Amino acid sequence: xxxxxxxxxxxxxxxxxxxxxxxxxxxxxxxxxxxxxxxxxxxxxxxxxxxxxxxxxxxxxxxxxxxxxxxxxxxxxxxxxxxxxxxxxxxxxxxxxxxxxxxxxxxxxxxxxxxxxxxxxxxxxxxxxxxxxxxxxxxxxxxxxxxxxxxxxxxxxxxxxxxxxxxxxxxxxxxxxxxxxxxxxxxxxxxxxxxxxxxxxxxxx
Amino acid sequence: xxxxxxxxxxxxxxxxxxxxxxxxxxxxxxxxxxxxxxxxxxxxxxxxxxxxxxxxxxxxxxxxxxxxxxxxxxxxxxxxxxxxxxxxxxxxxxxxxxxxxxxxxxxxxxxxxxxxxxxxxxxxxxxxxxxxxxxxxxxxxxxxxxxxxxxxxxxxxxxxxxxxxxxxxxxxxxxxxxxxxxxxxxxxxxxxxxxxxxxxxxxxx
DNA sequence: AATTATATCGAACAACGTGTTCAATAGCAA
DNA sequence: TTGCTATTGAACACGTTGTTCGATATAATT
Numbered sequence: 001x002x003x004x005x006x007x008x009x010x011x012x013x014x015x016x017x018x019x020x021x022x023x024x025x026x027x028x029x030x031x032x033x034x035x036x037x038x039x040x041x042x043x044x045x046x047x048x049x050x051x052x053x054x055x056x057x058x059x060x061x062x063x064x065x066x067x068x069x070x071x072x073x074x075x076x077x078x079x080x081x082x083x084x085x086x087x088x089x090x091x092x093x094x095x096x097x098x099x100x101x102x103x104x105x106x107x108x109x110x111x112x113x114x115x116x117x118x119x120x121x122x123x124x125x126x127x128x129x130x131x132x133x134x135x136x137x138x139x140x141x142x143x144x145x146x147x148x149x150x151x152x153x154x155x156x157x158x159x160x161x162x163x164x165x166x167x168x169x170x171x172x173x174x175x176x177x178x179x180x181x182x183x184x185x186x187x188x189x190x191x192x193x194x195x196x197x198x199x200x201x202x203x204x205x
Numbered sequence: 206x207x208x209x210x211x212x213x214x215x216x217x218x219x220x221x222x223x224x225x226x227x228x229x230x231x232x233x234x235x236x237x238x239x240x241x242x243x244x245x246x247x248x249x250x251x252x253x254x255x256x257x258x259x260x261x262x263x264x265x266x267x268x269x270x271x272x273x274x275x276x277x278x279x280x281x282x283x284x285x286x287x288x289x290x291x292x293x294x295x296x297x298x299x300x301x302x303x304x305x306x307x308x309x310x311x312x313x314x315x316x317x318x319x320x321x322x323x324x325x326x327x328x329x330x331x332x333x334x335x336x337x338x339x340x341x342x343x344x345x346x347x348x349x350x351x352x353x354x355x356x357x358x359x360x361x362x363x364x365x366x367x368x369x370x371x372x373x374x375x376x377x378x379x380x381x382x383x384x385x386x387x388x389x390x391x392x393x394x395x396x397x398x399x400x401x402x403x404x405x406x407x408x409x410x
Numbered sequence: 411a412a413t414t415a416t417a418t419c420g421a422a423c424a425a426c427g428t429g430t431t432c433a434a435t436a437g438c439a440a
Numbered sequence: 441t442t443g444c445t446a447t448t449g450a451a452c453a454c455g456t457t458g459t460t461c462g463a464t465a466t467a468a469t470t
Contacts, residue, residue, distance in 0.1 A: 002437090002438070002445075003437085003438095004438075005446070008446080018414085022249050028310050029427060029428090030427075031428085039447080040448040041429090041433085041449075042430080042432095042447075042448070042449080043446075045429065045430080046447080089254050111266055113319055123238070137386075138379075139379035139382050142367075143376075143379045144383060145382075146359065147360060150355070150356055150360065151352055151355055151356035153359070154355025154359055155355065158351045162347075166345075174343075174344035174348045175352075177343045177344050178349060179352070181343075200266065207416075207466090207467065209416085209417050209466065210417070213417080234455085234457090235457070236456065236457090245418055245419040246457095246458090246459095247419070247458095247459080247460080247461095248417075248418055250457095250459075254458095306437060348432080411470100413470105414467105414468085414469075414470090415467085416465105416466085416467080416468095417464105417466075418466085419462105419463080419465085420462105421461095422461095423459080423460080423461105424457100424459090425457080425458095426455105426456085426457075427455085427456080427457095428456095429454090430452080430453090431451085431452080431454095432449105432451095433448105434447105435446100435447080435448070435456105436447070436448085437444105437447080438444080438447075439444080439445100440441105440443085
């Protein structure tokens, strides 16, 4: 890619991110992005047809970093780890999100969060669907999958909104505890039709 | 309230709802609302300062219907019903939402859903916080409360998006099953430090 | 019914944002 | 150097916004 293009694209992303920290997505104008990025008006439209396209590109950019390791790791996933495997994945994901904090905090505010969340949940659905057949509940599979994805997305949103007051490790553990304890079994147990508790067990405190 | 005001307000709400079914909140203009409602430009601004104010008012309007019974019922809530009480409340709430389908489906689309969800979760937080001390998990109370509220809001959003393919009764039961089974105890059990399962019990299927 | 109060109308207005065009300029690559 | 391409900035037509104000229509009060 031409150095000039990359430079312009970076400037636009940087300006957009900065503006997202200051105000709502819907109230940000292309004019402001142009001014903040210090580029020509026609240059912006040479890169992005619309503001939505820019947001989509920024989300994709962030997710490619956040999920890259996860997607690679999935290929070696052998379903033998029970929920500790899922917990490790989620912890890893939260760590990535924390490192991208600057961008994501801005994006999650108000309306732009809607688009971000949609893309985010698409990725999460991929991750969770790999574990779906290990989770048991008296509810249809599509309900459970949506519940897992949605509640994790909500948890992340809340966690970031609370300035990440808990560590990624704590947050992942709490999530597993509330969403999955007593629901995850491993391959061996399923084969034997024995349903086991999580590695920590349910302590009822 | 002056009959003229009420008539105008209704016309605006009706027009706004209709437009929300056709296109995204962010792409709806005040001009379109005016044309659809067939009112004068200055009349609109006499009622609402901005489009956001209109959305907020519409949400409040819907919630006042959806939650009114719940809020009244709360006053007579005696914490003795375990999760069956919560399940009844949620079923009732879902029934109301189904009856308001026409409005809500439009609102939940895209960006406007963000605002709707925020207000919705505010109400839900009130409802769930009444039950929080009955729910046990190895996680902080604020985490659990957010998880319950967030996952239910997500469930509702998903349920509506799936054209309410499950009945309100089924949906509430699935939610309780996935979110609360093995987590809800009653006052008596807590006093004795005995942790009991829900009335249906966890069947591990 | 007559009067008072006020909601609506509709046209006009300035200010701003949008998306496009185009010729000139500047930077990259071979 | 030479060609290729990205950027520039001004200009344009167009739509949206939010406000103003006198005229009109409708409701509430007596």
